[in-house]
Amino acid sequence: MDTKLEQKPLGLYIHIPFCHTKCTYCDFNTYTGLENLIDDFTESICNEIEFWSITDQYRINSIFIGGGTPSYIDVENLEKIINKINSNFKISKEIEITMEINPEDVTDKKALLWKNIGINRCSVGIQSLNDDELKIINRRHTANKAINSINILKKYFKNVSIDLIYGLPKQNLKSYVDTLEKIIKINPTHISAYSLQVEKGTYLNEQVFKNEVVVATDDISAEMYKKTQNILKKNNYKNYEISNWSKNGLLSEHNMKYWKLEPYIGIGPGAHSYLEKKRFSVIKSPKKYIQSIKKIKKNKIINIEEKIRFLKKNTFFEIYEEHNSKNEKLEFLMLSLRLEQGIDIKDFKQRFSQDFDELYLNKLKHYFKNNILEKNNGFYKLTKKGKLFANEVANNFVD
Ligand code: SF4
Incomplete structure (x- = not known):
């Protein structure tokens, strides 16, 4: 019997928690000013990958390198991580390897290097193509830089996805439609458009509380969503998930795993996993994460249930739930x-x-x-x- 047929598909998410600056709305597990940790962190990520090493029951068919800003760290660090995955897991031939990219990091030289280490899908955080809107949420790029970055990436990658946010401060229906129309002209293969959420603990939350900025009402956000549906449909994008549109069937294989309740392992501080009907997430602090990895480094546990039990016992998780x-x-x-x-x-x-x-x-x-x-x-x-x-x-x- 061909044992390869028995291997179930598995996704890997790698969390890179470094950003150059913090966007006002962002409540992700990301940090600025921790660049001195990047090399130690890369080693810890490689050690965690080695700990998880699975070569029999599962075959990796999607890797998503997210954050934070993975494009902000050196390509040598990213290459080490991808090589480590390749040597510790069975990899599907059709694998999708996505990396989140910020426009200001994109150059021809870097795009080629990213392609050469195996990245085959880019997810670019554009958010808006209006300079006033970008500035007020503390994005570092301008609209022009964003457009140029997509045009560069399209030379090297067939599959380029764009993230947009609607309901931003200073945004109105007209300026949002203007962003959408400019995006259509660049013709990405995939678009994610999310409604702005004002999350507790963010700078945006403080600004809204002090009446320093105004965000869109629910009614205006609903109008913006309807515009997104209509304009993208007219331009041959399929709305395959509430907030996601794709062309030519190029949907996000990795995100489909989340929505279809299929297994994935999250590696890195704060990363979430769903494996063997258990949900868990790793401690959030990058410093504590690096320290904790030292304890798990030398363990060569083979059985997946035992690996999970070991990490739980060593207080590696911040959240742990068994699914009934x-x-x-x-x-x-x-x-x-x-x-x-x-x-x-x-x-x-x-x-x-x-x-x-x-x-x-x-x-x-x-x-x-x-x-x-x-x-x-x-x-x-x-x-x-x-x-x-x-x-x-x-x-x-x-x-
Ligand atoms: S670049 Fe992305 S991860 Fe970093 S602060 Fe901005 S929204 Fe958050």
């Missing part, structure tokens, strides 16, 4: 609802041995009547209008 079928069901439904294809009724029955219609159809009736939900070839999905009500519909799955 109740919370797995809830997550499956909430995440499936975000996808264009919707909830796969057959898959639901196979996973949970329960009938979706019997459990929920009564509760969801009025959403079908009001054109918020629809049935399509064995899937229940949100309509175009329904995408604005995703959270409300998902609440019906909470017991």
Whole structure:
């Protein structure tokens, strides 16, 4: 029997927590002024990869190097990390390797180096193509620099994704549509557009509290989302997930794992994993992370369950939960609802041995009547209008 056929696909997320400056809205686990840690950190990441080393049950088919700003660190560090993955895991031939890139880091020389170490998908944090909007959220690039960076990356990569944010301070419907139209002209293969969230602990939160900036109301954000849907559809982008659009089927393989509840390991401070029906995340502080890795470095545990138990025992995790079928069901439904294809009724029955219609159809009736939900070839999905009500519909799955 060909044992390769038995290997399940697995994703790897690598968290690089360094940024040159902090954007006002950002609540990710990222730090400025810690550049002196980058070399030690790279070594720790390589040691954690070695600890996880799995060569039998799983085969890596997506790697996502995110952060922070991975493009901010030297390519030699990134190369060490990718080489370490290659020597500790079975890798799928069709692997997608995405790296998050900030426009100000892009040059022809760097783009070629990134390509040469194996990166084959770029995710570029553009956010807006309006200089006033970029400035007020403390982005370092200008609109022109952003456009140039995409044009450079397109010379080396077939698959370039752009991140946008709508609802920004100083933004209005007209300036947002202007950004979208400029983005269409650059013709990326993939666009993620997220509504601005004012998160606790961010500088933006302070600014909003002191009335120093005004962000879009829910109604304006909803208008911006509708514009995004219409303009991108007209330009042949498929809205395959609530906030994500792709051309020519080039969707984010890695993010699909999150939405389809498939396994992935997160490596690096604060990174989250979903493996063997357990969710866990690593301690957040880069300094503590580097210290903790020293304890796990020399352990050559083979069994995955034992690896997880060992890390738990050595207080390597900040969050640890075992999934029971109740919370797995809830997550499956909430995440499936975000996808264009919707909830796969057959898959639901196979996973949970329960009938979706019997459990929920009564509760969801009025959403079908009001054109918020629809049935399509064995899937229940949100309509175009329904995408604005995703959270409300998902609440019906909470017991
Ligand atoms: S560059 Fe990205 S990760 Fe860094 S502060 Fe800005 S939004 Fe956060």
